[in-house]
Amino acid sequence: MPFPTERPRRLRATPALRSLVREQRLHPSQLVLPMFVKEGLDSPREVTSLPGVVQHSRASLVDAAHEAVEAGVGGLMLFGVPAERDARGSGADDPEGILNLGLRDLADAVGDRTVVMADLCLDEFTDHGHCGVLVPDGPRAGTVDNDATLARYTSMALAQAAAGATVLGLSGMMDGQVGVVRAALDEAGRDDVVLLAYAAKYASAFYGPFREAVESTLVGDRRAYQQDPANRREALREVRLDVEEGADVVMVKPALPYLDVLSDVAQEVDVPVWAYQVSGELAMVEAAAANGWLDRERTILETLASVQRAGADAVLTYWAVEAARWLRRG
Numbered sequence: 001m002p003f004p005t006e007r008p009r010r011l012r013a014t015p016a017l018r019s020l021v022r023e024q025r026l027h028p029s030q031l032v033l034p035m036f037v038k039e040g041l042d043s044p045r046e047v048t049s050l051p052g053v054v055q056h057s058r059a060s061l062v063d064a065a066h067e068a069v070e071a072g073v074g075g076l077m078l079f080g081v082p083a084e085r086d087a088r089g090s091g092a093d094d095p096e097g098i099l100n101l102g103l104r105d106l107a108d109a110v111g112d113r114t115v116v117m118a119d120l121c122l123d124e125f126t127d128h129g130h131c132g133v134l135v136p137d138g139p140r141a142g143t144v145d146n147d148a149t150l151a152r153y154t155s156m157a158l159a160q161a162a163a164g165a166t167v168l169g170l171s172g173m174m175d176g177q178v179g180v181v182r183a184a185l186d187e188a189g190r191d192d193v194v195l196l197a198y199a200a201k202y203a204s205a206f207y208g209p210f211r212e213a214v215e216s217t218l219v220g221d222r223r224a225y226q227q228d229p230a231n232r233r234e235a236l237r238e239v240r241l242d243v244e245e246g247a248d249v250v251m252v253k254p255a256l257p258y259l260d261v262l263s264d265v266a267q268e269v270d271v272p273v274w275a276y277q278v279s280g281e282l283a284m285v286e287a288a289a290a291n292g293w294l295d296r297e298r299t300i301l302e303t304l305a306s307v308q309r310a311g312a313d314a315v316l317t318y319w320a321v322e323a324a325r326w327l328r329r330g
Ligand code: PBG
Pocket: 119, 121, 122, 123, 131, 171, 172, 206, 207, 208, 209, 210, 211, 222, 277, 278, 279, 280
């Protein structure tokens, strides 16, 4: 038996060698923290299925934002939980609606030190819980009306831009949403507002705990607008359309179960590619770690390294603040 001549292990022998040959490093500024602000709360409230994540009051939101900025995270993505909902999601584009108030609070408090982002979707604001308005009658009654929803999204976009959001995260998966929102912003003189397109967003079971966080009223599912988990090639079509329509950044969501898609997208486009490590990805690790079945910190950092390795330039993660501290510690 000849001894091996190629010896990759040689480069793994010491921490110093391993550090020197490490192919990638994650920086805290590549982490974006999703946050929830709930109308009418006096103090933060825990989300049972998302250990460590809370629904914020307006005051606690600002405190947590300062903490995140101190930790060095690159941005904040805000979701609103309104007290009341209706068929058209009126709270979404109301300047006094909870999401727009929260955006204004964040922009005033930390807007010059981090990137304030808004979730642009109707699902938290509609009483039926869908991401758009529904067709009222006729053969398609009760299904999401794509083009009527686009009009709601443009109105939301203008309200969010006025509230001080720098980046708008189009997460509704309506056809043409990036193009119409871009045109409306440009027309209003807001060509400075950045559009993040959830280009490849799958109809995923991993969103379960998020629905608790936003108190979703959805009955049924979103399979008529979000992508089928079995489809890989289709993601490239979604991404191409969004980039053609003017997306500044594209995102793949969820992250860990879709690393192949993330890798494809990263090879295909020349705009930044982000990934959203969703609620179920956190819940899965937290539950296993709480049982002592996984090493929590190592597992979290490994998931983030994997998402980066697959091609993400930045990651939305509920662990952003904690992970940023670990990464800084080295
Ligand atoms: C919808 C939206 C969802 C998430 C972010 N935006 C849920 C859905 O599509 O049902 C999920 C995020 C998560 O699970 O962490 N606007």
